[in-house]
Amino acid sequence: MIRLGERICGRESFTTKALGILPAYNVYRKTYALLQQSRQWSEEELEAYQTEALSHLLDHAYENVPYYRRVFEERHLVPGDIQTPADLALLPFLTREDLQNNLPDLKARNYPETAFEYVTTGGSTGIPVGFYYEKGASRAREWAFMKTQWDRVGYRFTDRCVVLRGYIVGSARDGVFWKKTLFGRWLLMSSHHMTEETLPSYIDQIRKFRPRFIQGYPSTAVILARYMVDHGIGPFPTVKAVLCGSENLYPWQRSLLAETFGCRVFSWYGNSEQTVLAGECEKSTRYHIFPEYGIVELIGRDGLPVEGPGAMGEVVATNLTNFVCPLIRYRTMDLATAAGGACTCGRSYPLLERVEGRVQDFIVTGKGEFLSGIAMNIDTDAFDNVKQFQFYQEKIGEVVLNIVKKPTFSKQDAEYLYWEVSRSCGEDVVITIRYVDDIPLTPRGKHRYFVQDLPICFSERKGVKVEHVSSDIFT
Numbered sequence: 001m002i003r004l005g006e007r008i009c010g011r012e013s014f015t016t017k018a019l020g021i022l023p024a025y026n027v028y029r030k031t032y033a034l035l036q037q038s039r040q041w042s043e044e045e046l047e048a049y050q051t052e053a054l055s056h057l058l059d060h061a062y063e064n065v066p067y068y069r070r071v072f073e074e075r076h077l078v079p080g081d082i083q084t085p086a087d088l089a090l091l092p093f094l095t096r097e098d099l100q101n102n103l104p105d106l107k108a109r110n111y112p113e114t115a116f117e118y119v120t121t122g123g124s125t126g127i128p129v130g131f132y133y134e135k136g137a138s139r140a141r142e143w144a145f146m147k148t149q150w151d152r153v154g155y156r157f158t159d160r161c162v163v164l165r166g167y168i169v170g171s172a173r174d175g176v177f178w179k180k181t182l183f184g185r186w187l188l189m190s191s192h193h194m195t196e197e198t199l200p201s202y203i204d205q206i207r208k209f210r211p212r213f214i215q216g217y218p219s220t221a222v223i224l225a226r227y228m229v230d231h232g233i234g235p236f237p238t239v240k241a242v243l244c245g246s247e248n249l250y251p252w253q254r255s256l257l258a259e260t261f262g263c264r265v266f267s268w269y270g271n272s273e274q275t276v277l278a279g280e281c282e283k284s285t286r287y288h289i290f291p292e293y294g295i296v297e298l299i300g301r302d303g304l305p306v307e308g309p310g311a312m313g314e315v316v317a318t319n320l321t322n323f324v325c326p327l328i329r330y331r332t333m334d335l336a337t338a339a340g341g342a343c344t345c346g347r348s349y350p351l352l353e354r355v356e357g358r359v360q361d362f363i364v365t366g367k368g369e370f371l372s373g374i375a376m377n378i379d380t381d382a383f384d385n386v387k388q389f390q391f392y393q394e395k396i397g398e399v400v401l402n403i404v405k406k407p408t409f410s411k412q413d414a415e416y417l418y419w420e421v422s423r424s425c426g427e428d429v430v431i432t433i434r435y436v437d438d439i440p441l442t443p444r445g446k447h448r449y450f451v452q453d454l455p456i457c458f459s460e461r462k463g464v465k466v467e468h469v470s471s472d473i474f475t
């Protein structure tokens with residue numbers, strides 16, 4: 001079984017690719033075939049697979065990647081000193097700043113220039129972080145993992161799918177806010193033009209299209225759902241599931257989407273850097289981490305692994321398949337909570353109870369504690385007369401709630417909202433409500449519910465460390 005897995009590792013794909021016999025489709029096919037088998041593996045078999053893949057990665061990084069040769073030598077280590085994923089603690093974290101400052105030295109010297117595809121992320125509020133995919137392979141592998149997790153809700157390539165993911169459709173100036181792709185199977189709809197005036201035509205178009213799935217950013221799907229609820233519009237009967245990714249999915253969003261569309265809401269968690277991928281289980285709303293994709297550690301504020309179910313830590317992840325630009329112990333700046341126990345689905349994959357979101361999706365209280373947006377009670381009627389909202393923080397312990405009012409918003413609503421939000425945030429956060437005309441989308445067409453201008457760092461022993469971090473790290 002392990003031998004099969006090796007075929008998706010970068011080194012082998014490079015060798016085969018150099019011979020010109022491994023196009024992207026083969027990478028996809030082999031990765032998908034591996035995932036069909038590995039989901040049945042025991043915990044021990046998965047560990048053996050990861051150990052083997054890690055050993056390949058470290059040998060390669062030491063031999064061919066100058067940055068990692070330096071890291072090993074500075075610590076008087078050789079790859080053989082790291083025998084298991086737990087031994088990774090001997091190596092330092094790789095921060096976004098490290099990635100920015102050392103990118104040329106993170107390129108594997110044994111790959112030709114044509115193997116590198118430059119990719120950036122995090123351009124919306126911070127400094128873009130650049131890194132490399134393996135051209136023709138990284139994206140194909142990603143698709144195999146995505147398809148595998150969407151299989152859990154019955155997705156087939158032939159299915160019609162409405163896509164709400166921040167597209168700006170070229171025909172929008174002519175009043176057509178959508179376009180078809182993938183031989184007519186996907187209907188891409190602009191998230192930049194969804195207004196009270198245009199949404200009726202969006203809904204009309206979706207009904208005509210008869211999609212089996214709606215795929216998109218939760219914040220975009222929520223705009224559609226809230227409009228449907230407000231206007232008493234029923235669900236689309238053909239839709240089997242809403243596939244939500246690229247942003248954190250809040251519990252209030254999940255319940256709103258499930259009720260409005262009358263179907264399962266299925267979410268996953270990953271990043272553009274491709275260091276971690278975890279998808280919801282079909283039997284619960286917990287997330288199964290793909291161990292074939294990367295090694296995931298949850299690191300607490302003391303810089304050490306968190307212990308036990310229910311403990312929250314920063315996701316630190318090592319990609320096991322990208323050999324052109326290895327990212328080892330990459331600090332994702334995302335926080336997640338570990339889950340305990342086995343899953344009823346029978347997979348032995350590690351579990352996350354929740355993905356809490358980016359460090360910047362947290363409110364920092366006056367005591368320097370992190371308050372998760374997940375825990376906030378936004379699923380309350382206090383928001384009924386609010387069209388849009390966004391929490392904004394630039395001072396520790398102080399939060400501004402920007403809201404766009406609906407015409408029906410009254411003074412009583414303002415008092416109720418203030419009371420509800422203050423209660424949710426606790427006594428160590430001072431709330432100010434501010435009325436605004438509009439809350440702009442990010443350049444990627446996402447709506448942010450939290451904007452954190454406090455540069456924060458989770459893994460600090462004491463308080464909040466001030467350093468610049470970028471955002472927009474979900475793919």
Ligand SMILES: [Zn+2]
Nearest residue numbers: 281343344345
């Ligand atoms: Zn499961």
